Amino acid sequence: MARQTAHVPWNAPTAAEPVTATVQLPGSKSMTARALVLSAIGVGPSTLARPLRARDTEMMAGGLRAMGVSVSTVDDDRWVVRPGTLQGPAHVDVGQAGTVMRFMPAIAALAQGTVTFDGDPSVRQRPLRPLVDALRSLGVSIDTPPTGSLPMTIRGTGRVTGGEVVIDASASSQLVSGLLLAAPDFDRGVVVRHDGPPVPSAPHVRMTVQMLRAAGAGVDDSVRDLWVVEPGKLTGRGWTIEPDLSGAMPFFAAALITGGTVTLLGWPRSSAQPVDRLRALLDEMGGEVTLGTDGLTVRGTGVLHGLDADLSEVGEMTPVLAALGALADSPSRLRGVGHIRGHETDRLAALTRELTALGAAVAETPDSLEITPRPLRGGVFHTYDDHRMAHAGAVVGLAVPGIELDDVACTSKTMPDFPALWSAMVTGK
Ligand SMILES: O=C(O)C1=C[C@@H](OP(=O)(O)O)[C@@H](O)[C@H](O)C1
Numbered sequence: 001m002a003r004q005t006a007h008v009p010w011n012a013p014t015a016a017e018p019v020t021a022t023v024q025l026p027g028s029k030s031m032t033a034r035a036l037v038l039s040a041i042g043v044g045p046s047t048l049a050r051p052l053r054a055r056d057t058e059m060m061a062g063g064l065r066a067m068g069v070s071v072s073t074v075d076d077d078r079w080v081v082r083p084g085t086l087q088g089p090a091h092v093d094v095g096q097a098g099t100v101m102r103f104m105p106a107i108a109a110l111a112q113g114t115v116t117f118d119g120d121p122s123v124r125q126r127p128l129r130p131l132v133d134a135l136r137s138l139g140v141s142i143d144t145p146p147t148g149s150l151p152m153t154i155r156g157t158g159r160v161t162g163g164e165v166v167i168d169a170s171a172s173s174q175l176v177s178g179l180l181l182a183a184p185d186f187d188r189g190v191v192v193r194h195d196g197p198p199v200p201s202a203p204h205v206r207m208t209v210q211m212l213r214a215a216g217a218g219v220d221d222s223v224r225d226l227w228v229v230e231p232g233k234l235t236g237r238g239w240t241i242e243p244d245l246s247g248a249m250p251f252f253a254a255a256l257i258t259g260g261t262v263t264l265l266g267w268p269r270s271s272a273q274p275v276d277r278l279r280a281l282l283d284e285m286g287g288e289v290t291l292g293t294d295g296l297t298v299r300g301t302g303v304l305h306g307l308d309a310d311l312s313e314v315g316e317m318t319p320v321l322a323a324l325g326a327l328a329d330s331p332s333r334l335r336g337v338g339h340i341r342g343h344e345t346d347r348l349a350a351l352t353r354e355l356t357a358l359g360a361a362v363a364e365t366p367d368s369l370e371i372t373p374r375p376l377r378g379g380v381f382h383t384y385d386d387h388r389m390a391h392a393g394a395v396v397g398l399a400v401p402g403i404e405l406d407d408v409a410c411t412s413k414t415m416p417d418f419p420a421l422w423s424a425m426v427t428g429k
């Protein structure tokens, strides 16, 4: 189903002085999604403290409800999941969420009855076939178009035998996570072997393994590209959702660009998200990242250098890093991110087009961007219905007057309050 909300043009605010702010940002999309799925197949109720309420996670909750799980989201700070017998007929609208499209099919296979899947037009273009083929090889009955993408119908029998499966997950780490998350409920668990070019977004697969273990699953990930999940009942539990590190990226970028300081409140001492990677990247660009009792702080030092880095592990950070690159004092090479051509939009093509239109020199290769900064001018920054393109446009707008996003409403995918939070940070009001 297409997005219901109207497109909202937005003038990106320009920072008149260094941005000094303390921000409270929404919970991690990735942790919220996993906590919902694991809670749905646990024994007994679970709670999610400080979950992300946004389009992607509402879609996940809606899909689970359709299959018979009770998900109460009335309290913003505490969602309650009560597992029920998974059953069809049910329909899962995945919206634009890769997580919903790839985490829910194996859950639907565990349901008794037919579960249909569809989403926004753009999600039909995103890679799904390796997961469909993997589930088929495990005996699940699935109808899709010849492309192996949405719309899809899964005829669940109430159980999945499980066992060994080979998958090429080079297009998206979510293809692996989607098999692992449901596997404790497969009769024989699962042994997943990846065969193909490297799996991107390794920290997200580690998060899957970590959260499965926290819920009581036996998981062996000691061999590269091989994951073993033992069958067994998961226990309901309380999940505490961390603030979203990728969602925090544009806010941290504001500190670097303006020579200011931005502190993200509520950051935990030990995190399931790739904060060390973030520290190394921002450090190379001239920033300073510190973890204190009040949270995670990024300080701009007044210089902004270009970045030459392999971002395959943190591909979703590319749009904001590209925006920083266009404003830096030296060229950037953002490498290893061919897979983000299959994100909400072809992000390499979209970034090239938009930053070039503003005056930067950007060259695209199949899996990288080469950005040579030049003086930028204002203009319309197209967002392609992609929240992270909107973040990139907002970041450029801090330094370049007259940037207008053609649509800021797409940020509702992961942060419905983005425009207000952003303006409050920039203006201090
Ligand atoms: O598992 C997850 O929660 C995610 C994995 C990554 O997907 P890809 O591996 O497709 O990049 C990431 O980009 C996405 O935003 C969230």
Ligand SMILES: C=C(OP(=O)(O)O)C(=O)O
Binding pocket: 096, 097, 098, 099, 316, 343, 344, 388, 414
């Ligand atoms: C790639 C992303 O999302 P999805 O979960 O839809 O894959 C993203 O949020 O950058």
